[in-house]
Amino acid sequence: MNEELSDTTKRAAPVTLRTLLKMVRGGEKFACLTCYDATTARWLQEAGMHMLLVGDTAGEVILGFPNTIHTPLEFLIALTAGVKRGAPATLVMADMPFMSYQADDAQAIRNAGRFLTEGLADLVKLEVDRSFAPLVAKMSRAGIPVVAHIGSRPQHAKMHGGYYAAGKSAVTAIELLDDARAMAEAGATLLLVEAAPAEVTAQIVRESTLPVIGCGAGSACHGQVVVLQDLLGMSAWQPAFALPTVQIGRQIADAAQHWMNLVASGNLGEHSYVMNNSERAAFQVALAARAAAAAEPNRS
């Protein structure tokens, strides 16, 4: 099945947080894509992807929910472990889903720990503003590398009547800068800015001591992330900053139609499960005996 994939150990060196920081210092941009399964992870590692995000968008993409607040914790931990098993030499960031970190700090730290141990994640991502600084500080004190996701926070969509952009007014732009600074001071490892004006993100990048990943936040960021299915042309709708580069959705439909035609025609190719001649002869004898027994039902 995976003959075309090279051995995962062939990658020169695993991408670690240290690798990423070195890239940022050297002015090299890093790329990240969402990923929810081991097979896709292997191919993305084969491509040399620096980082994978097991996003809570899995709730939409994999489970078909209308938004990310339904994504279950256990499900996301299991997917994260699958992705890391598929791409052991790639940096894996796991999203903490809705209600896995908001209600109680102690529970949040335990859940984050589960992503690192059971989920094999390298980092956890939380959708935050500066009010989460104490939690981020506690997590970082516990040795949990936190990606502080600021700007548009899809887990807040209900508060806004849908997905929204952040930092579009002078007031909210300054608030975003304050969020970024508070997260750095609290000990976050990386920042992720979603759906914000490019000049606001550029200012965050200028002021921040942390690497900044953008998702629809402009090109000033050190790294960029988009949802893989958007890039592959599999989504019903995709944002303008993540337009498809291929049409895999169409290819899946074409392949499915081809399979349906093969099934209808009975043309399934070579059949590899064969009986040898002596078993075939014995089978014929057994069939004849069975037919004879059926013809004489009262004989004991």
Ligand code: KIV
């Ligand atoms: O869950 C997700 O996919 C995200 C994005 C940043 C794309 O959080």
